[in-house]
Amino acid sequence: MNASDYLIVGSSHAALEALAAIRLADPSGSLTVLTRDRHLPYSPTLLPYVVSGRSDPAKATLRDAAFFTRQHIRFETEAGVAAVYPGAHELALEDGTRWHYGKLLLATGATPAVPPIAGLEAVPFHRLRTLDDSLALRAAIGTARRAVVLGAGLIGMHAAENLTAAGVAVTVVEPRDQVLPSYFDPEAAEHIARGFAAHGVVFRTGHSAVAVAYAGAGFRLTLDDGAVLDADLLLVATGVRAEFGYLAGSGIATGRGILVDAGMRTSAPEIWAAGDVAEAPAFPGPATALAGILPEAVLQGRTAGMAMAGEAAPPYRGSVPRNTYCFFGQSAISVGTGITGAPPVGAELVTRRDPAAGTYWRIALQDDRLLGIAAVNLPLDAGILCEMILRQVDLAPVKPLFLDQPCATGRMLMSRLWR
Numbered sequence: 001m002n003a004s005d006y007l008i009v010g011s012s013h014a015a016l017e018a019l020a021a022i023r024l025a026d027p028s029g030s031l032t033v034l035t036r037d038r039h040l041p042y043s044p045t046l047l048p049y050v051v052s053g054r055s056d057p058a059k060a061t062l063r064d065a066a067f068f069t070r071q072h073i074r075f076e077t078e079a080g081v082a083a084v085y086p087g088a089h090e091l092a093l094e095d096g097t098r099w100h101y102g103k104l105l106l107a108t109g110a111t112p113a114v115p116p117i118a119g120l121e122a123v124p125f126h127r128l129r130t131l132d133d134s135l136a137l138r139a140a141i142g143t144a145r146r147a148v149v150l151g152a153g154l155i156g157m158h159a160a161e162n163l164t165a166a167g168v169a170v171t172v173v174e175p176r177d178q179v180l181p182s183y184f185d186p187e188a189a190e191h192i193a194r195g196f197a198a199h200g201v202v203f204r205t206g207h208s209a210v211a212v213a214y215a216g217a218g219f220r221l222t223l224d225d226g227a228v229l230d231a232d233l234l235l236v237a238t239g240v241r242a243e244f245g246y247l248a249g250s251g252i253a254t255g256r257g258i259l260v261d262a263g264m265r266t267s268a269p270e271i272w273a274a275g276d277v278a279e280a281p282a283f284p285g286p287a288t289a290l291a292g293i294l295p296e297a298v299l300q301g302r303t304a305g306m307a308m309a310g311e312a313a314p315p316y317r318g319s320v321p322r323n324t325y326c327f328f329g330q331s332a333i334s335v336g337t338g339i340t341g342a343p344p345v346g347a348e349l350v351t352r353r354d355p356a357a358g359t360y361w362r363i364a365l366q367d368d369r370l371l372g373i374a375a376v377n378l379p380l381d382a383g384i385l386c387e388m389i390l391r392q393v394d395l396a397p398v399k400p401l402f403l404d405q406p407c408a409t410g411r412m413l414m415s416r417l418w419r
């Protein structure tokens with residue numbers, strides 16, 4: 001049987017940060033990375049640029065083979081984990097190979113969630129999560145004329161922009177009433193949708209696809225209002241789900257992800273989880289959340305790696321949602337909570353807009369502390385805003401100034417606090 005003191009499953013941001021933390025504390029313990037992917041580690045965040053052709057696929061690589069040799073790390077590709085046996089400190093790969101571990105990190109991320117649409121599994125649709133997905137989509141763009149994108153989240157919108165730039169006619173279908181519903185309020189979303197519409201993108205918000213079938217050389221999609229859309233490229237970007245099906249029968253506690261505490265420990269001894277697969281404390285608690293963003297995967301991976309190597313890791317402080325987004329030369333940013341959906345009880349919502357400048361921002365406060373902010377075409381710094389939320393900075397002394405000029409006021413406040 002194969003054996004490793006430290007066994008890491010997954011080879012993306014959380015895994016790489018964990019193995020760096022382990023190697024800092026323990027240069028000689030045996031360390032193995034098992035990944036389902038066939039490539040060296042790469043960043044999924046760069047895949048939209050691989051699709052558009054702005055980035056060479058090789059530039060998405062995060063570590064080369066020599067790195068693993070230098071660090072005395074065994075790196076196994078096409079090694080998908082199929083089952084974990086916590087009592088025996090073992091796991092099994094999809095090909096039946098067994099591994100014994102001393103300490104185990106599960107960093108298997110997330111995978112696209114495919115909606116139940118009649119006929120979908122019978123047609124060759126695209127998704128965008130892996131490097132191979134991006135290469136397939138890039139190749140398809142070269143011959144496509146009409147595309148349908150299912151889902152107006154960040155990945156669907158990125159792809160819609162890339163397809164449009166490549167001369168493909170794009171229709172985006174989104175069941176909610178606005179684009180980017182998880183990040184922006186309806187007015188900010190309207191700004192963004194207008195930017196896309198000006199470039200010819202058609203939105204069918206408030207509608208879902210119910211069926212898809214081959215039609216001629218392409219596909220025909222039927223929507224819930226009976227409308228039909230013909231396309232020769234179909235991208236499904238309707239969200240992701242945490243990838244932990246291999247834990248069935250293991251007894252490890254799961255919810256929407258693998259449940260972990262502030263030390264990234266799962267319910268089983270000597271097993272940690274980090275990154276998009278982990279359901280960790282949300283800031284300020286007591287809720288848990290799937291963070292789903294790169295900086296949190298990095299932080300969680302470091303926390304887990306330090307703990308695995310016996311180092312005293314600061315407890316994970318909980319996730320704060322944050323996304324910056326560029327579209328057709330414009331920018332948008334969303335940080336924190338309270339901006340979308342019904343505001344929390346007692347929250348104060350303030351909206352500012354300058355139609356001449358094309359700017360818009362909405363701020364959610366609770367007890368004069370920042371809960372969240374969403375803005376279009378305002379040069380805000382996500383790091384500063386995130387820090388203001390985490391530190392629960394009292395904005396009362398500068399409130400009118402912050403509401404009118406969140407960018408300059410946030411910088412001024414944090415430059416004092418960071419000193």
Ligand SMILES: Cc1cc2nc3c(=O)[nH]c(=O)nc-3n(C[C@H](O)[C@H](O)[C@H](O)COP(=O)(O)OP(=O)(O)OC[C@H]3O[C@@H](n4cnc5c(N)ncnc54)[C@H](O)[C@@H]3O)c2cc1C
Binds near residue numbers: 037111276
């Ligand atoms: C197109 C795209 C754009 C994005 N843009 C941004 C952005 O701009 N900003 C941002 O903050 N975040 C962005 N994200 C999200 C960000 O990429 C993720 O938060 C981050 O990659 C999570 O890292 P992770 O290590 O948890 O897992 P993942 O990156 O999901 O990697 C999971 C790893 O586990 C492996 N794996 C899965 N199942 C198994 C198994 N059973 N056995 C073995 N190995 C397995 C996979 O092969 C992979 O190596 C984007 C994601 C995508 C897809």
